[in-house]
Amino acid sequence: MERGGPEGLPQEAQTILKLDPIPCTFIKRLNRFTVEIEIDGSTVKAHLTNTGRLHELLTPGRPCLAARIRGKRLSYRLLALLHRSGYALIDTLTQMRSLEEAIARGLIPWLKGCRIARRNPRLEGSTLDYELECGPHRRLVEVKSAVLEGPRSESMYPDCPTDRGVRHVKELASLARRGERPLIIMVAAFPGARCFKPYRQGDPRLYEELARAVRSGVEVRAVGIYMTRRGEVVLYNPDLGLCPDFLEEAMGGAP
Numbered sequence: 655m656e657r658g659g660p661e662g663l664p665q666e667a668q669t670i671l672k673l674d675p676i677p678c679t680f681i682k683r684l685n686r687f688t689v690e691i692e693i694d695g696s697t698v699k700a701h702l703t704n705t706g707r708l709h710e711l712l713t714p715g716r717p718c719l720a721a722r723i724r725g726k727r728l729s730y731r732l733l734a735l736l737h738r739s740g741y742a743l744i745d746t747l748t749q750m751r752s753l754e755e756a757i758a759r760g761l762i763p764w765l766k767g768c769r770i771a772r773r774n775p776r777l778e779g780s781t782l783d784y785e786l787e788c789g790p791h792r793r794l795v796e797v798k799s800a801v802l803e804g805p806r807s808e809s810m811y812p813d814c815p816t817d818r819g820v821r822h823v824k825e826l827a828s829l830a831r832r833g834e835r836p837l838i839i840m841v842a843a844f845p846g847a848r849c850f851k852p853y854r855q856g857d858p859r860l861y862e863e864l865a866r867a868v869r870s871g872v873e874v875r876a877v878g879i880y881m882t883r884r885g886e887v888v889l890y891n892p893d894l895g896l897c898p899d900f901l902e903e904a905m906g907g908a909p
Contacts, residue, residue, distance in 0.1 A: 666890070672884075673887070677883075680713065700731055702744075703745050707813045711742055737803075753839065764893060768787065771785045778825050793836060794826065795838070799843060801841075806848065809844070810850070820863055822838075835871070840876040842877065842879070842891075851896065
């Protein structure tokens with residue numbers, strides 16, 4: 655395995671997916687789901703699956719990676735953008751595929767022995783991402799894309815108000831108070847993330863609800879992944895902890 659340099663993989667990192675991306679240059683975001691990119695000198699439109707604002711990443715002229723798709727309107731999907739020593743994987747479809755592969759291969763130590771029993775289970779008024787079967791236990795799981803980098807290399811979510819995210823956290827906290835063991839997984843999809851914390855300025859409601867959820871018994875975990883220029887999705891930290899300042903505030907707050 656290669657080591658060192660922008661394309662080298664650290665010794666503990668593992669490649670969990672290999673795609674065949676197309677190099678491109680980001681031009682601009684047209685709307686919530688569509689961007690313009692340049693491929694081989696031509697300007698084309700591409701599908702964007704990530705609904706965050708992504709202001710720090712979607713900057714004109716930034717090198718990016720795209721995938722060819724068989725869409726009715728669009729022929730490309732934006733996968734990742736250059737970020738530090740690798741590429742920030744913003745495509746939520748690839749994030750989910752990567753997480754599923756890591757679970758199936760037993761690469762996440764705190765999910766060893768678990769398998770995906772069901773996708774898109776219902777909880778009250780919401781659709782979540784997974785129901786996991788972990789031995790005799792079943793756990794409902796919601797996954798969030800945490801590609802915002804904080805000033806001390808924190809992975810953060812959300813970067814804008816999210817009614818859906820707040821609702822999910824509230825419902826999972828209610829489930830935990832009834833004795834269940836729900837799980838929220840944050841995908842820190844850029845190289846070098848140090849820990850995870852919610853971004854208070856993005857949505858103060860989410861910050862407070864996530865702190866309450868932690869106190870209620872919801873397990874909040876994070877994994878660190880990124881993409882290389884060659885299209886490898888790298889799992890570099892399968893157990894990225896919560897940032898100490900958030901954890902201290904969450905556990906010290908009122909119920």
